[in-house]
Amino acid sequence: MQRTNFADMACSIARTLDVIGEPWSPLILRDVWVGIRRFDEIQADLGISRKVLTERLKWLAEAGVLARREYSRRPPRSEYVLTARGAELCDLLVVMAGWGDRWRSGAAGPPALHRHRTCGEISHAELRCAHCGAPMTAGTIDVLPGPGAAPSGG
Amino acid sequence: MQRTNFADMACSIARTLDVIGEPWSPLILRDVWVGIRRFDEIQADLGISRKVLTERLKWLAEAGVLARREYSRRPPRSEYVLTARGAELCDLLVVMAGWGDRWRSGAAGPPALHRHRTCGEISHAELRCAHCGAPMTAGTIDVLPGPGAAPSGG
């Protein structure tokens, strides 16, 4: 009996979830994004077991989201960096953090702030239409079948 | 031995992952977003076991993301609708779909297209700074400690 194979679903969301559809991978990705890149640093920051961390890092590298890079030759030492694919996946973390800030922070307020380098302000990201520039939240979107949609029978 | 409690982490991403940190909840949310709202419809669309669907729907309702609503009195029949909190969480699905389209579609192209209701065009959502309006992707963000950050020792 196998786990559901999300990679084969005709749905981009499911295919993304195939890469990061459990909590640790996004959190590891977040660590690498903010500069926490070495095995023992990530492990200490997240409090994750070394076994799971090893597996997740390997998985994220295979998925082309992280790349392993040697930072020391003697002794041999590696760290993990974002690929271009991984950097774009971090955009998802931005939105994820925004939702958590808004709905799950409690009285203490958000644990992290996002300063936009371009304008220098503490800000947050909004979804905007690439075509017209107006807000493009989920509620403004009609979801239509695309070229890769499953046949109607599916 | 307990599972890691992501809700208690001083990290908005982890707190969001506490709600949707497995594949089914985001996919159920997607279904409700696009209008697939009834138990048997969701079950058929996702090919998920009734047991897991029952559990996930209950969880999402408890998390305040979905609400159960009666659409028929005799016989009693319910469907699920997005709460305001859930609608904002769907913004995450928009970004998630975008990443999957770009990096995981293959030759067939994206399975779904997003038409922006405001301008009527097939488009996609970009991250923009709420303050200055310029692109605000993950690479343009400095992540700083916020009021709810964990003490330095942690």
Place this chain on the structure above:
DNA sequence: CGCGGTGGGTTCCCTCAAGGAACTCACCCT
């Protein structure tokens, strides 16, 4: 009434992934 269909859920058994702890290995320095 009994039967079949629909909506929705529960239980059981199995498989797979996570968690904690212990163990292992390579390398370096004293």
Place this chain on the structure above:
DNA sequence: AGGGTGAGTTCCTTGAGGGAACCCACCGCG
């Protein structure tokens, strides 16, 4: 040799998902 660091592996247990069977309420029809 011994200790420290980085990184990984193994073992056993627990928790979550998957498939199938079972269950219940309700309705309409013969």
